[in-house]
Amino acid sequence: MMVDPTLAEMGKNLNQAMKIFEDGQRPSEPDGERRRFSRSSIPGPLQRDGQDVASILQLVQNLMHEEEEDTPSHRRMQNVGEQGHMALLGHSLAAFISVLDKDRLRKLTTRIASDTTLWLSRLFRYENGSAYYHEDDREGLLKVCRLVINARYEDYTTEGFTALNSRQPVIYQSATCRPGLGQHLCCQLGLPLSSLCTVPCNTMFGSQHQMDVALLDKLIKEDMETGKLPLLLIANAGTPWAGHTDKLGRLKELCEQYGMWLHVNMPSLCLPQAASRSDSITLTLGPWLGLPAVPAVTLYRHDDPALTLAAGLTSSQPVEKLRALPLWLSLQYLGHDGIVEKIRHAAELSQQLLEKLKTLASIKTSVEDEVNSPVVVFRFSQETSAASSGGSMEGYFAGEREVIDTLNRWLGERLAQLVPASGVDVVELEEEGTCVRFSPLMTAAVLRTQCCDVDLLVEQLTELVPILSCTLRLRQDFREEVYRHSALSYIQDLSWPGLGAVRYEPRGEELDDGKRQQEVEKINSELLKKLGDLDADLIFSTGPEFGPEKDCIFIGMATEDLDVSELVDMIATLGRDLEESGRLLENMTEVVRKGIQEAELQLQKANEEKLMEEGVLRQIPLVGSVLNWFSPFQSTVKGRTFNLAAGSLDSTEPTYSMKAQTGVVASPETPTFSSKRLPGQRLFRRGGSDSHSETSSVGQAEDLSKEGVHSPSAPTPPCVLQPDEVTSEALERPQVPQGQEVNPLTSQVLAQPEAGQQEDGQMGTEERGMEKIQPEGQQTIEESQEDETGR
Structure with a gap:
């Protein structure tokens, strides 16, 4: 089969570029200084001579990995695979096709748009639909809103926004919709925020993440009584955060009753039947199939081409239809079975994790809807009714929700580090709080998540749950132990995922606020270094970088065999030693200064006495030397030595x-x-109490004595x-003279x-x-x- 040489060259250049980008190859340059300046991100002038393709691609490669040369990072460009190459090739082909003559361009773009729309309609069972391809996933809904406004307000085309004064349009959205979506629509459509109505979710019956249908019916009736026009309802087939699905069947009936348009966002593809029950849907195929830089698709049903053209859903420019080219190439490469297999694989991964999470204690999954969701949301949750080993948890867990959220945030970040192929992340839900989300439909195609990755995720989760439980249980014990030491202050920081925070407070009351703050900072800084040098499994740090508490010691996660009492005693003892050593140094400085002054006074007095004893003649240089030769005079002036231990001045x-x-x-x-x-x-x-008997304790003491370990309070025996x-x-000592x-x-x-x-x-x-x-x-x-x- 003959291939256009231009297309062959384009594919060759693309393969070369992808090889350079994915392999991270760089030509070795002997001049390191020149390479450092050549990769600088500072803009420079355009060179006079043109460069070849290889040089330009190499420049792009250097800019992409510029930070990795200075600081090694594990983040590398992900391998997009062959289907990704097809999507990237589509962007190059779109630029090439756009320069064809008008007839060939119109024929080719019509074929591409028709094929892609037909394939997607059959894949998602959306019959008799049209497709709009857009880069921003909100743009499709925006065009649909304009379509509905043009359809409901006949004079809108000629009169504009004044046609809306007769009956103000109202757009209804679920409380679980994407944040800022409704405000964006009102801003782009020129509607006031009063035209946006947010419908709460169920609070007493049913799921906490589904739209309250009864309340929606009531709100629609109230708006119609005030002369407003219900225009459009935005529902979810898989919420952006947790993958929950609204009751689309009842919502469709309600929309038909009041003549409203039903638009369904499908970020997670939770309900295959959602397409048949909606007037329009928005699909994001790129993350689902692992396709980079492919547009989102909005499928809709409408019979009036003039209104769709006025709303911007169709275009008379053939180049606009080339947006579907990357998707057209990728869908052909994957095929119908390949697309279904990727989606099915993601659903199987979710079900595998969900089944294994049900067997883990202290792990609570999110509310399950009546349909299977490809998104699994779980969180660590422990019954706090059981008292800790040191006392009751009552009172301490006034901020229990914040503590649990902090631990779950640490759990999600830790799992993402240990099992990066799982693609787990942390989400904030209004009812549950901080949770860990596993959404393989959005990540598995890119990260190539397999069943073994799910097993590894469960294994790591099984190891981390006991650590979370022990940390949560021992936080109260740690707090009570800190309160038993007057020199320690417990720092309440609910956002710290660990045992807690403590600060050593010096006991000196004569210091002013400024000096006391410096003393606190100095002692706690040195105390943190000493604790970090200990042979312990705990992690000691200064806490969050931008946290509100400073000059504190934050203790990390705890395990079951942690002795909290020994830990707090160690912190108090080391802090006291640092404080006493600092005061000893200050006192020693003062004592030495006073001792030097006293020694100078005594030496001055001794010199005066010497002068009186020797006489004036001995002070004359030549005469004094002759007198000292015939009649030596022994000086009585002696130096002074200062005893730091006794604080005394001696000769x-x-x-x-x-x-x-x-x-x-x-x-x-x-x-x-x-x-x-x-x-x-x-x-x-x-x-363990079983393995430690009295004999072992005695043997331990003997071992310590052999090693030369002495207790600080035990005196050294003479x-x-x-x-x-x-x-x-x-016998060896010589005779001692009398008097000594x-x-x-x-x-x-x-x-x-x-x-x-x-x-x-x-x-x-x-x-x-x-x-x-x-x-x-x-x-x-x-x-x-x-x-x-x-x-």
Whole structure:
């Protein structure tokens, strides 16, 4: 079969372009700096020389994936498949066909529009219908409203809006219709908002998402009594959010009774019989069949071509009919059986999930209509009558609805991350609240959802439901535990999907508001870092980025074995340690400053006394040197050392007179919170009572003691040397001069320390704190100074 070379070239270029876009291939450029500037989104001048197709497609590819080079993202262009290629080819062909001569163009466009209308009418059992193709799915309804106005007001064509003054038209819509739809119609038609009447749904009997037919009848009668004209009724065969269907049979009877036009929106294709019961319907075939950039279709029945032309449903321009070309190509590629199979597959996925959800506890599905809906809406719901382990839930669940909605929002987002092929999303319903929606008719064709994806979705849902239940139950326990600590403040944030939020409040009352806020921010920031470094399964964060609460610690989802009491105690203990360490640093700064001032005063006084003792002659440079040579004068001015632990100012004479350092003062251990846990057990986890006996507890304590874990309140026992060690060290110790003492407990010696004796000096230092040690070398230095003085 011969193919037009132009068409063959067009198909080749399209395949090349789709290959580049879907595979994400980029030619390697050695100059990274030039690539960075070439892909910039800043507009630039048009180049003088033209570029080839490959270069232009490469530019488009770089712009599409510009952000992914800087920050890797999992969002890639979805593979549209062969039927998607046909839809994209239709847009290229439409541009090519539009340049044909008028006769060939009129013949071709008439054939395309006729075939597409016939196929759709048979698919959806809409007999004797005409089709209008449009990009905006609201445009078809807008054209239908103009058609009805032209039909009901005979003088509208000549008199315009003044013809509506005789009887004001009224458009009725369901409360579950698309938000803003009625306002858009009134704005485009030039009608006042009083011409729009929103009909509530059933509140006492029947579904909560179906239009109240009895109330609609009453509203129509009231409008007719006031001289208004019921014009059109907008119903749903599958609501946009939950897929519920109105009672189209009774609504059709009501419309026939009052001479109204019945338009049905079918975003979810819930009722195959809806087409036969309506005067017009709007179909969105693109998401159903996985076809990109195909127009929506409005099927309608009307016999007057002049009125349809005046309403804009038909056009005398052949190019307008080319809108159906992408759909015409795609329908031929899929075939009748392929289209039915895609829709049936989506319905089977919905029924599969619905049946499995009925077996899950704490999962509630939406109200089911009398027809099978391809949309499944479910939410987590738990009976709150049972009290939590720590107390009653009464009072806390004043905001139960908000808490449940928050958890369901987290559940929907989490399922979308874990099973992206399922296409689940979060919807807000007026009655149920926040729910998770599974609409395979709108997503399965594009995401290629299979039965295994539904099984994986149920599996992940089964694992997440216990986490939601535990979190909901332990929120009250967490609140009560926080209230038991005066230094902690419980933050009520119903929009946080987790255990709750807490803030550590410093106990100092002398701080003003500004300094106190800085102290709160500093302590809670450091506390969050310390909690994040712990070996725990909980997630600690600063909460929502744009949340109302700041300087708080938000705790994530909880599990069944979480020990809430230990968690809150840990937060309070770490916060108290951070507060005390901060105050210790501030106090230490003040003490050091005062100590330096006192030392300067003492040194100044000592210098004055030295001057009095030495005399004036020793202050003269040459004379003083000669006098010091023949008669050395020992200075009595000593430095000062400041003891941070004792807060005392001492002389540096013992320090300078020591021969060697006999011990290092050990810094006290920072008190840390430790609980009795088995080896390998993570923080904040309750151990099983069956497996923990007294023997295991003792063994655990022994293990902890072997590892060197000490309780912060337990003092360090004194180190006592054995008799043989004391005897051996006494033999090695040189003779102690008379007048010096030796501590018999700590074995601190005044002699020169040996290698083994240094450990004793360290133990003595731990026992005596910051006490100064004078070795025996001091006596030797003093004797040598006396000899020099005598000479």
